[in-house]
Amino acid sequence: xxxxxxxxxxxxxxxxYKAVMRRxxxxxxxxxxxxxxxxxxxxxxxxxxxxxxNVGKRYExxxxxxxxxxx
Numbered sequence: 001x002x003x004x005x006x007x008x009x010x011x012x013x014x015x016x017y018k019a020v021m022r023r024x025x026x027x028x029x030x031x032x033x034x035x036x037x038x039x040x041x042x043x044x045x046x047x048x049x050x051x052x053x054n055v056g057k058r059y060e061x062x063x064x065x066x067x068x069x070x071x
Contacts, residue, residue: 010018020030051058059065 021027055061
């Protein structure tokens with residue numbers, strides 16, 4: 001007996017296959033774009049985590065650095 005998903009033309013994985021993995025050029029483009037976007041997301045997250053953990057300890061947070069004292 002066939003499942004309902006089979007009669008309707010497949011499920012999520014089959015739709016993903018039809019959209020992305022059928023042609024090699026589309027698949028490679030999908031992988032490269034995913035790697036690029038994933039790298040950007042990880043970089044942004046680590047940067048925000050670093051800034052959150054180091055508030056008040058960074059050079060930019062110290063107001064007297066880089067200023068000359070008035071006479």
